[in-house]
Amino acid sequence: MKHMLLAGAAALSLTTAQAVKAEDITLNLSNEYSATSIHGVGDARFASLVAEMTGGSVEVVVHYGGALGYKSADHFDAVGEGALEIADTYGGALGGIDPLFLISSLPFFVTTVEEAELLYSVAEPEFKRVFEENDQILLYASPWPPSGIWAQDAMDSTAALAGLKIRTYDKNGTTALNELGAAAVRLSWADVVPSISTGAIDAVLTSAEGGVSGSFWEHFDTFTEIYNYAIPLNFVHISKDTFDGLSAEQQEAVLAAAAETRDLNWAAIPDRLATTYAELAENNVTVVTSNDDVYRDALQTAGDAALKDWLDSTGERGQALIDAFNAAKAQ
Template identity: 70%
Template structure:
C-alpha cells in the first residue's frame, strides 16, 4: 500500500470519528524554514484560523519538509487527501500546468504591486486547476524579488558563463542557459546540501530565502538582477477535508485565508528591509548590476523565456499577459 493511500485511509478514519466533534486538527506542509517569509505566513494563517473559528480548527504547520513531502509532492498528496493543506512553490506545479509558471517569468514584473496585479488576472485559472483536482486554492503569497547568491559577483554575462546555478523552475533554466550559465533545477530542500558539497556554484533565490536558510555560511555575495522575478507560493487545501468541516468552520478558514493573503502581500517591504539589514550584519556584499549590456542580455533572455512559456500555455497564457499589460498601463 502506498504512503499516499495509507495516509488517506488514516485521514478518512480520523475525520469520520471526529465529524461531529467541534475540535478539528489539520496539518499544513511547507518545504521552507519556519523563519522564511512563507513559514511566517503559515504561522500567521494558523493563528488566523484559530481566531476565525473560535478555536474549533487548529492548523499544525510542519516546516522544512518535516512530513516527508517536497513542494513537488504537495499537489498529488493534497489531491488524494494524504495532506490536508500545503504551502507550495508555484514553480513546482509547472508540470501540473505551465500556467503556474507565470509569476516566475523573468522581468515581466519588477514591483510587488505588479506581481499582485499579475496574480489577480491569473487567479481564476489557478482556482479552476485546483478545483479540477479536488482542491481549494485558499490564497497565494509572494516571495521578495529574486537575485543570485554566490562566492563572487555575477553581474555580467561573462561572469555567468559556465556557472552551475540552482534555479527554481523551467523558466529559470531557460533564462539562465540563454545567458551561458549551466542551470540546474532543484527543490529547495536539496539546495543547502548541494551548496555544501560543491555540487552547485550559485543559487537563484531571493535575498530573504538565502538569509532564512543560512546561505551566508557558504556564500558572501548577493547579486541583484533588476528584480528578476517575484514568484508565488500557493496555499491549497483538500476539497475532501474541507467538505467534512461544518459550515462555520469552512467560513472561518476562508475568512482567515482572505485576511492572511492581504497581510502577506503587505509584509514584503518590511521583510525586505529586515533582510538587507541581515545581509549587512553578516558582511554579505550586495552587488547592484549596472552594466547596460548585461541588462540588455537579461531582457533578451526574459523575452525568450516568455515566448517559450506562451508556446506551452497557448491562448490562456496569451490572455493573461494581454490583460496584465493592459491593466498595468491603465
Template identity: 55%
Template sequence: MSMLHKALAGLALAILPFGASAAEIKWDMANEYNDTSIHAEGDRLFSSKLAEMTGGAIEITHHFGGSIGFKSKDQLDAVGDGALPIANTYVGPLGGIDPMFLLPSLPFLAKTADEARRLLDVARADYEAIFAANNQKLLWASPWPPSGIWAKKPVDSDAAITNLKIRTYDANGTITLQQAGAAPIQLSWADVVPQLSTGGIEAVLTSAEGGTNAKFWEHLSHFTEVNYAMPLNMVHINLDTWNDLSAEHQAAVLEAAKAAEDYVWEKVEARVAQNYTDMKAAGMTVVTGVSDDYLAALNAAGNKAREEWLAKTGAKGEAILQAFNN
C-alpha cells in the same frame, strides 16, 4: 461521574462558541520552506486566526522545512489524493502539470509587489480552476521577494555568469540562465544547502529572503540584485476536506486565508530591507545598481522561456499577458 457533574459538563459544552470542542478537526500543513520564512509567518497567522474564529475547533500542525516528507513538487498530488489535507507550495515546479504555474516566474515580467499582485489577480480564476480539477481548493497566494543571485562573487556581468553552476527553482529559470551562458540545474529547496556543501552548485537563484532563512552566508559571500521575478507560493486544501467543513467553518477558513494573504503581500517589500540588513550583518556583500546593459542581456535571455510559455498556453496565455500589460 455523578448526574450533577454530567449536567454541568453538558451545560459547559452548550455555551462554548461553535466548534469549540477542543480541536474536533486537526490538519497537518506542509511547507517545504524554513520556519523563519515570510510564508511560514503567513501560515502561522492563518492557523492562529482560524483557531480564534472557530473557538479552537480547527487545529493546524505546521511542518516547515519539508519535515513531513513532501517537497513542493510533490504537494499538488499529495493534497489531491488526501495524503495531506492542506499545503503551502511553491508552484514553479508544478509547471509540468500545468504551464500556468510558471506564469509568476516568467523572467522580468513582474518585478515589484504591485506588479506581482496584479498578475495574480488577472490569473486567479485560472489557478482556482486548475486546483479544482485536481480535487483541491485554492485558499491564498503570496509572493517571494524579488529573485537575485547568491554566489561567491558579484554576478553582475556576462563574464561573471558564464559557466556558473547555479541552482534554479523552475523551468523558466533553467532556460533563462542557460541562454545567459550559465550552467543551471533545477533543485528543490531541500536539496540546495546539501549541494552547496558538496560543491555541486556554486550559486543560487533565489530571493534575499530565501537565502537569509537558510543562512547562505555560511557558504556564499555575495548577493547580486537583479529583480528577476517574484514567484508565488499557493496554499491549497483537499476538496473533500473542504466539503466536509460546516458553512461556518468554511467562512472562517476563507477569512483567515484572506488575512494571511494580505499580511504577506503587505510585508514583502519591507522584508527586503530587513534581509539586506541581516545579510550585511553576517558579512555578506549586497551588490546593487548593476548595469542596464547586463539587465538587458538577462532580459533577452528570458525570451525563450516567455516564448515557450506562450506556445503552451496559447490564447489563454496571450489574454492574461494582455490584461496584465494594459
C-alpha cells in the same frame, strides 16, 4: 425517578460534549521552507487566525522544512489524494501540473510587488480552476521578495555567468540562465544546501530572503541583485474533501483567515526586505547592484526567450493572461 432524570441528564450532557468534541478538527499544513521564511511566518499567522476565528474548533498544525517528508513537488498530489490536508507550495513546482503556474516567475516580466499582485489578480481565476479540477481549493497565494543570485563573487555580467553551475527554481529560470551561458539546474529547496556543500552547484537563484532563511553566508559572500528578476508565488491549497467536511461556520472562518493572511503577506514585503538586508549586513554579505546596460539587455533577451517558451507551452490561455495583465496595467 429523580435518579433516572439525573442519569438521563448526565447522559445527555456527555452526548452533547462528545458532539462538540466531534466537531473539532486538526489540519496538517506542509511547508518545504523554514519557520522563519516569509511563507513560514505567513503559515503561522494563518494557523493563528483559523484558531481565533473558529473558536479553537479548527487547529492548523504547520510542519516546516519538509518535516512530513513532502517537497513542494509532492504537495499537489498529496493534497488532491487526501494524504495531506493543506500545503504551502512554491508555484514553480506546479509548472508540471499546468504551465500557467509559471507566469509569476517569468524573468523580468514584472519588476515591482504592485505589478506582481496585479498579475496574480488577473491569473487567480485560472489557478482556482486548476485546483478545483483536482479536488482542491486554493485558499490564497502570496509572494517571495525579488530574486537575485547568491554566489561567492558578483554575478553582474554575462562573463560571470558563463559556465556557472547555478540552481534555478523552475523551468523559466533554467531556460533564461542557460540562454546566458550558465550551466543551470532546477533543484527543490530541500536539495539546495546539500548541493552547495558537495560542490554540485556554485550559485543559487533565489531571493535575499531565501538566502537568509538558509544561512547562505556560511557558503557565499555575495548577493547580486539582477533588476528584480522575478517575484514568484507560493500557493496555499486545501483538500476539497477536508474543506467539505468542515461546518459552514468553520469554512467561512477558514476562508476569512486565508483572505486576511493573503493581504498581510503581500503587505509584509517592504518590512521583510528591510529586515533581510539588515541581516545581510550583520553577516558581512556584500550586496551588488549592477548598472551595466549591456548586462541588463542580455538579461532581458534571456527573459524574452523564457516568455516565448512559456507561451509555446500555454498557447491561447497564456496569451490571454498576458493580454489581460497588460490591459489592466495600462488602466
